[in-house]
Amino acid sequence: MSTSTQHQFRYTQTPSKVLHLRNLPWECTDDELVELCRPFGKIVNTKCNVGANRNQAFVEFADLNQAISMVSYYASSSEPAQVRGKTVYIQYSNRHEIVNNKSPGDVPGNVLLVTIEGVEAGDVSIDVIHLVFSAFGFVHKIATFEKTAGFQVGEFVNRTSFDVSLPVLTLCFCLQALIQYTDADTAAAARNALDGRSIPRYLLPEHVGACHLRISYSAHRDLNIKFQSNRSRDYTNPMLPVNHTAIDGALQPVVGPDGKKIEPESNVLLASIENMQYAVTVDVLHTVFSAFGTVQKIAIFEKNGQTQALIQYPDVTTAATAKEALEGHCIYDGGYCKLHLTYSRHTDLNVKAFSDKSRDYTVPQVPAVPWQNPQAGPMYPGTAPALQGQVLGGQMLSWDPAQQTATPSYVSAPGTYPSHTYAAPPTPAYPTAAASSPIAQSNPLVHNASSMGITQPGIPLNVNLQPGGASPSVPASSPLMQASPIAGASPPAHQPYFS
């Protein structure tokens, strides 16, 4: 007996609810497999286009007996199994379940996970979503929630109930919606028609740009909607209580008895930056906001074409102090980069620890350069122009990084970062220079911070100032030079802080 004969039995010994099909036509579809196998039982999974020739497949039945009935049928049938007229050979697989590499979002179901990119909750109403998705069949339920791009891939599958506020940072805003249809076919029709398309502009507020739909399948079968609200609907249950608070809360700000907007206090400030003629980096914000206490986290993002930032303090009191002191003031003289501060609804930001647009000062920073004090959490190795360029986002193009190393370190303040105690003001070397700097004199923030009676020694803006208030490496023609204290001085000015 040859070994090949033995091999012939290797794969046919043990019945399995998974069948192996071979000699299929090239790139046979799931539908064709299902059509062939469905008469024998319920198919729970398929995997087609297997093998180098993509002409093999697996079909998994719900029950072993169903697989046996199919194998038995074709074993004794005069008509072989066929797909597109081609004879298909069917055997028990040597495995007992199909594991396919479909990502969860590719597994069809009756609930769609829709990501609407570039918008947040207020931009696309649930009624618009309902309208768009009703074109394909009855929409049973909708649940929407904001999501952070890059924060977590996929949905929160362990969430069983919606309309509970989930403090997720929407650094890069997008809106997600779970759309529940009657069946997977309807969901698939909607997905096929809408995936990659955009919601028509006339259904959206004017300020909303293109918002593409990215659609996958949810693992949910039946959404648990607690209220009819601005973020969730159950169209199968009109008796469901209406959550007016949630509806009102999102559409308009909470208004107090005097008609003024009531804004719950928070330890996180939302800063909108008007008239942003100059770059406002994470470092600039850190400098400005550290005057009032420890800054834990910062995130910068764009919203409707305006730069905004979230600044997280450890407590509400500190945030309130900073808000009071900085509201309406400009980072740069001349009305540039005017700050408008409100309380964020976030309480704990989830941001990348060290990126172009965000910083988490509560986690250890990038590895220390040997000559630097590791306690200082050095983030700007002064000898690494590449990193500098990255950090500065290429916005200081006129600045020659080579000057960086040539710039003397004005202060050495190891330990002041990240604890932000500023207990030993690193300024004494140049107190006069700082005080006499035209920047210090003309910068509202500096005046404001001083006049606020903030008692922390060493207001960062002063710390940052250099003799002359400007880097000689910036060409005189640079607009950054004209009125911008931090921008003009900033490239080397970072150094005193962190090196």
Add this chain to the structure above:
DNA sequence: AGCACA
């Protein structure tokens, strides 16, 4: 025409 995926 004879068993994938990590």
